[in-house]
Amino acid sequence: MPSTKPKSIEQTSADSAQAGPKLSDFLCFSIYSANLAYGRAYKPILEKLGLTYTQYIAIVALWEEDGQTVGSLGEKLFLESNTLTPILKKLEVMGYLRRQRDPGDERQVVISLTDEGRRLREKGLTMNLVKASGLEPDEFKKMQQGVATLRDNLIKAARES
Amino acid sequence: MPSTKPKSIEQTSADSAQAGPKLSDFLCFSIYSANLAYGRAYKPILEKLGLTYTQYIAIVALWEEDGQTVGSLGEKLFLESNTLTPILKKLEVMGYLRRQRDPGDERQVVISLTDEGRRLREKGLTMNLVKASGLEPDEFKKMQQGVATLRDNLIKAARES
DNA sequence: CTCGATTACATCGTATACGATATAAAAGGA
DNA sequence: TCCTTTTATATCGTATACGATGTAATCGAG
Numbered sequence: 001m002p003s004t005k006p007k008s009i010e011q012t013s014a015d016s017a018q019a020g021p022k023l024s025d026f027l028c029f030s031i032y033s034a035n036l037a038y039g040r041a042y043k044p045i046l047e048k049l050g051l052t053y054t055q056y057i058a059i060v061a062l063w064e065e066d067g068q069t070v071g072s073l074g075e076k077l078f079l080e081s082n083t084l085t086p087i088l089k090k091l092e093v094m095g096y097l098r099r100q101r102d103p104g105d106e107r108q109v110v111i112s113l114t115d116e117g118r119r120l121r122e123k124g125l126t127m128n129l130v131k132a133s134g135l136e137p138d139e140f141k142k143m144q145q146g147v148a149t150l151r152d153n154l155i156k157a158a159r160e161s
Numbered sequence: 162m163p164s165t166k167p168k169s170i171e172q173t174s175a176d177s178a179q180a181g182p183k184l185s186d187f188l189c190f191s192i193y194s195a196n197l198a199y200g201r202a203y204k205p206i207l208e209k210l211g212l213t214y215t216q217y218i219a220i221v222a223l224w225e226e227d228g229q230t231v232g233s234l235g236e237k238l239f240l241e242s243n244t245l246t247p248i249l250k251k252l253e254v255m256g257y258l259r260r261q262r263d264p265g266d267e268r269q270v271v272i273s274l275t276d277e278g279r280r281l282r283e284k285g286l287t288m289n290l291v292k293a294s295g296l297e298p299d300e301f302k303k304m305q306q307g308v309a310t311l312r313d314n315l316i317k318a319a320r321e322s
Numbered sequence: 323c324t325c326g327a328t329t330a331c332a333t334c335g336t337a338t339a340c341g342a343t344a345t346a347a348a349a350g351g352a
Numbered sequence: 353t354c355c356t357t358t359t360a361t362a363t364c365g366t367a368t369a370c371g372a373t374g375t376a377a378t379c380g381a382g
Contacts, residue, residue, distance in 0.1 A: 150198075231331065
């Protein structure tokens with residue numbers, strides 16, 4: 001007769017025999033804590049630029065494609081306007097971008113980098129965190145793709161529920 | 162002569178030939194966005210229990226080992242007292258745990274689950290997010306361990322910097 | 323034992339995330 | 353055209369994270 005102890009929401013079958021869910025077996029917790037660790041690893045680098053992590057990825061997305069709307073930027077960053085708007089306003093005050101209503105559709109706001117925003121690209125971003133990851137370049141790439149696929153699966157599952 | 166365009170802080174050498182850093186090549190961004198995705202996947206499950214994600218992992222850590230101090234709990238969750246204290250106070254108000262000063266060392270606060278807190282274990286946690294991850298159990302485990310190692314490397318690198 | 327250093331926790335200010343809701347523009351059907 | 357619905361963004365309230373700082377208890381050199 002199996003134990004009456006329930007499985008957690010994220011255990012593999014290998015865990016079901018033990019007393020309870022163990023934090024160290026949770027993929028969600030690995031991701032959660034790795035995200036915290038990345039934030040701490042990035043902080044000393046980014047604060048030389050005076051940017052937070054979220055501000056930084058917003059700028060990177062604009063380097064990749066300038067002149068995006070808030071909505072399209074949000075799709076790429078997996079963020080919505082309630083989170084993005086305050087961040088973009090801050091970056092506008094800092095002088096890195098401009099926010100202007102699209103004259104063709106006044107509901108939309110188009111974000112464009114200033115010269116200053118483009119210049120950030122040449123400022124101090126040549127450092128490399130690959131080595132801090134402790135992974136070989138091919139492992140790094142594999143992990144990156146694996147986690148991205150995981151993310152996309154979770155988004156799909158959440159949408160379907 | 163190589164391009165004058167700088168590499169980002171997290172690009173692999175394979176990216177150095179292109180115009181600039183691409184968000185989709187960042188491992189940190191995969192982790193960041195997967196963490197957001199997990200939060201969204203968990204939300205409908207956890208809100209039936211009336212818990213947030215961070216409250217949930219705190220409870221899980223206490224199932225694993227009850228009677229921990231704030232500091233030892235924080236080590237396991239990678240959080241410090243400034244984040245943990247308000248969360249534990251909330252859980253105390255909700256009736257899931259008690260916070261009491263250690264009589265032997267009045268600086269420390271010992272956290273112990275109430276019966277109610279232990280009962281949460283039998284309540285609704287039998288759902289399984291492994292399938293939402295879209296990974297086979299062995300892949301799941303491999304990814305979990307890989308990301309945990311990545312996290313530990315990043316923590317070590319951040320401490321040494 | 324004494325007093326400055328350290329430790330453990332808490333408080334405060336700032337910056338995300340995000341659900342719920344507001345607002346204004348655009349779309350679209352009668 | 354008029355009015356309802358939808359869309360794009362913004363605002364607000366709540367819950368994390370975290371650096372800086374505060375505070376009380378303990379430690380430890382002399």
